[in-house]
Amino acid sequence: GDSVTQMEGPVTLSEEAFLTINCTYTATGYPSLFWYVQYPGEGLQLLLKATKADDKGSNKGFEATYRKETTSFHLEKGSVQVSDSAVYFCALSDSSDTGNQFYFGTGTSLTVIP
Amino acid sequence: DSGVTQTPKHLITATGQRVTLRCSPRSGDLSVYWYQQSLDQGLQFLIQYYNGEERAKGNILERFSAQQFPDLHSELNLSSLELGDSALYFCASSVEGLAWKDTQYFGPGTRLTVL
Numbered sequence: 001g002d003s004v005t006q007m008e009g010p011v012t013l014s015e016e017a018f019l020t021i022n023c024t025y026t027a028t029g030y031p032s033l034f035w036y037v038q039y040p041g042e043g044l045q046l047l048l049k050a051t052k053a054d055d056k057g058s059n060k061g062f063e064a065t066y067r068k069e070t071t072s073f074h075l076e077k078g079s080v081q082v083s084d085s086a087v088y089f090c091a092l093s094d095s096s097d098t099g100n101q102f103y104f105g106t107g108t109s110l111t112v113i114p
Numbered sequence: 115d116s117g118v119t120q121t122p123k124h125l126i127t128a129t130g131q132r133v134t135l136r137c138s139p140r141s142g143d144l145s146v147y148w149y150q151q152s153l154d155q156g157l158q159f160l161i162q163y164y165n166g167e168e169r170a171k172g173n174i175l176e177r178f179s180a181q182q183f184p185d186l187h188s189e190l191n192l193s194s195l196e197l198g199d200s201a202l203y204f205c206a207s208s209v210e211g212l213a214w215k216d217t218q219y220f221g222p223g224t225r226l227t228v229l
């Protein structure tokens with residue numbers, strides 16, 4: 001079945017450091033891929049998405065490219081800020097006999113220190 | 115603030131009991147999704163409704179049921195509760211219910227504790 005595997009955390013970075021959070025997926029169809037962010041005590045917010053191969057999603061300085069050949073959707077940011085501290089979830093949406101299904105990775109906790 | 119509201123914020127109950135979680139989607143959104151977030155299973159999709167009709171079903175247990183009402187609010191009913199049902203339950207909403215392209219807006223969640 002479909003699944004998402006993302007890099008284990010927690011990740012601790014200094015402010016202005018480069019961030020990569022790895023995400024790979026397994027899917028039977030042609031999924032859409034997403035990164036969500038969860039700030040402490042809040043629900044998830046969509047960070048970016050890509051709906052087909054080679055699409056690049058970007059938002060707030062974060063980027064991720066849908067790579068079908070490596071089944072990956074790694075999240076990157078060139079210079080992190082303290083305000084980026086949160087939990088990041090990679091997710092995919094794929095069609096099935098019971099409608100669109102959603103699969104989330106386990107989440108990667110990021111702490112950015114000044 | 116996403117515009118999605120969930121009540122109650124916290125719920126503490128005993129094993130074997132039944133509870134109802136409520137979700138009001140953003141104004142204009144026709145689709146509602148329910149998710150369960152627990153430490154051992156992570157974030158799991160339960161079920162989706164669009165304009166009152168069930169559209170997709172994920173890992174929802176038979177003891178759980180949901181519905182979406184004509185005013186578009188949704189309720190998730192959990193019965194015969196077990197300790198393992200303790201989790202954070204999120205509701206999300208989107209405009210068209212087309213998961214592959216819609217943005218889902220998440221509520222703040224209901225924390226259920228089963229003792």
